[in-house]
Amino acid sequence: MHRRAKRSKETPEAKLRRGKQVRVTFEKLAQDGHARTGVLRTPRGEVRTPAFMPVGTAATVKAMLPESVRETGADILLGNTYHLMLRPTAERIARLGGLHKFMNWERPILTDSGGFQVMSLAGLRKLDEEGVTFKSHIDGSKHALTPERSMEIQALLGSDIVMCFDECPALPAEDPEVARAMRLSMRWAERSKAAFGDRPGHALFGIMQGGVTQELREESAKALVEIGFDGYAIGGLAVGEGQEAMFGVLDYATGYLPQDRPRYLMGVGKPDDIVGAVKRGVDMMDCVLPSRSGRTGQAFTRAGVVNIKNARHQDDPRPLDETCGCPACRNYSRAYLHHVFRSQEIISSMLLTWHNLRYYQEIMAGMRGAIADGRFAEWEAAFHAGRADGDIPPL
Numbered sequence: 001m002h003r004r005a006k007r008s009k010e011t012p013e014a015k016l017r018r019g020k021q022v023r024v025t026f027e028k029l030a031q032d033g034h035a036r037t038g039v040l041r042t043p044r045g046e047v048r049t050p051a052f053m054p055v056g057t058a059a060t061v062k063a064m065l066p067e068s069v070r071e072t073g074a075d076i077l078l079g080n081t082y083h084l085m086l087r088p089t090a091e092r093i094a095r096l097g098g099l100h101k102f103m104n105w106e107r108p109i110l111t112d113s114g115g116f117q118v119m120s121l122a123g124l125r126k127l128d129e130e131g132v133t134f135k136s137h138i139d140g141s142k143h144a145l146t147p148e149r150s151m152e153i154q155a156l157l158g159s160d161i162v163m164c165f166d167e168c169p170a171l172p173a174e175d176p177e178v179a180r181a182m183r184l185s186m187r188w189a190e191r192s193k194a195a196f197g198d199r200p201g202h203a204l205f206g207i208m209q210g211g212v213t214q215e216l217r218e219e220s221a222k223a224l225v226e227i228g229f230d231g232y233a234i235g236g237l238a239v240g241e242g243q244e245a246m247f248g249v250l251d252y253a254t255g256y257l258p259q260d261r262p263r264y265l266m267g268v269g270k271p272d273d274i275v276g277a278v279k280r281g282v283d284m285m286d287c288v289l290p291s292r293s294g295r296t297g298q299a300f301t302r303a304g305v306v307n308i309k310n311a312r313h314q315d316d317p318r319p320l321d322e323t324c325g326c327p328a329c330r331n332y333s334r335a336y337l338h339h340v341f342r343s344q345e346i347i348s349s350m351l352l353t354w355h356n357l358r359y360y361q362e363i364m365a366g367m368r369g370a371i372a373d374g375r376f377a378e379w380e381a382a383f384h385a386g387r388a389d390g391d392i393p394p395l
């Protein structure tokens, strides 16, 4: 009793100092040009930004143990509402203690709303003002997702950062269609906020839509800021518009968002997409690319993409990247990585995924340090120069 009474007198700041974060907060530590570095504090730990979030679609980052994902330098993972609601279901995960416990990852988790994947994966979907009804891609069973149901599922999962339910149209699309989807998403954002309610320790992010049309992006940002969110995502990019168009949107889109809130670019991307996004003021990103490519024999390195399946590696005793500290580079040769990929051994996916996730986290750490030191431009020049040099010549 005495102990409890004493604790309740603690100010939020004191709890913070003790490591007892009670709210999700964002602190910008430095800015260089438009690039920012900071820290997102949650009760489950800090997320250093710019941050890359590995994707743990079905409550696992494929081919990786959670402790290995942490070793690569990840502070936060992304989970997919669409996949988890279908299998094993959010209710089952809640009964088993929540997603963190279920998948053995006690650090922060961001979950998407299911909106994007329901549009791209589900069959026979029907969309109206209320939400989306669709058939599971697993067994054809019927399901519904609404802003309210998406908030409920993400709460059952115990997600630290919850995303608003939105509609993301595939590009290219005509302006009236992009505008219709954006305005529906803004009405859904309002419903998401109401359904989310007041949940200390958890954050809700709004999602900007509007395709590649500046007026629509501005209208969307204003609507979201009016509603008020803990963070703001830029959605509807990396859906077929190309890097130049994406950077074109980011050039103005981040300027419509509050300086003191984190900005999350959804579903991006390749290493040069990530660097270009951070340069334009983005703080958080996620993408399946490093893990998916790890399973298809593609390694991302300082010198660009290396295809380990290529015959040039079969007698090569050198590591994939001699400067990399990951197990694939420390303990194995290119010849071995080539062999296990060609033999379809499970260790191939494990090693290349580890390497790729480590490389992505090294990019993020490099950018954080460069922004803090006010030398982002030099860091970026070195990043592009390394890629221009290309892979080491064959032996």
Ligand SMILES: [Zn+2]
Pocket (backbone or CB within 6 Å): 320, 321, 324, 325, 326, 327, 328, 329, 330, 354, 355, 356, 358
């Ligand atoms: Zn490596």
